[in-house]
Amino acid sequence: MAKGLTADDLRTEPEDVLVTKLKEAKEELFNLRFQAATGQLESHGRLRTVKREIARIYTVMRERELGIVTVAEESAEGNDD
Numbered sequence: 667m668a669k670g671l672t673a674d675d676l677r678t679e680p681e682d683v684l685v686t687k688l689k690e691a692k693e694e695l696f697n698l699r700f701q702a703a704t705g706q707l708e709s710h711g712r713l714r715t716v717k718r719e720i721a722r723i724y725t726v727m728r729e730r731e732l733g734i735v736t737v738a739e740e741s742a743e744g745n746d747d
Contacts, residue, residue: 671719676726677735688723691716 676684695716701707729735 671722673722673726676722677729681727681730684723684727688720688727691720691723695720 671687676687679687695713698707698713698716702710702713707713726735
C-alpha cells in the first residue's frame with residue numbers, strides 16, 4: 667500500500683483500482699493487528715495510518731455511489747490548472 671494516499675489521488679482512480687487498494691489495506695490492517703497482539707509490532711503509528719487510508723477509500727466510493735463526485739467531474743476540475 668502506498669503511503670500518504672490523499673482523497674484527491676483516490677478520486678482520480680477507477681473503481682476497480684479502489685477495490686484493489688481497499689483489499690490490500692484491509693489485509694495490511696489484519697497483519698498489523700496480528701503483530702500487535704503477538705507483541706511484534708514495531709510501528710504503532712502505521713495502524714492509525716492504514717485505518718485512515720481505509721476510511722478515505724470508503725469515503726470516495728460512497729461519494730461516487732451518491733453521485734456527489736464522479737470521476738469525470740474530478741478530471742474536469744483537474745484540467746483547470
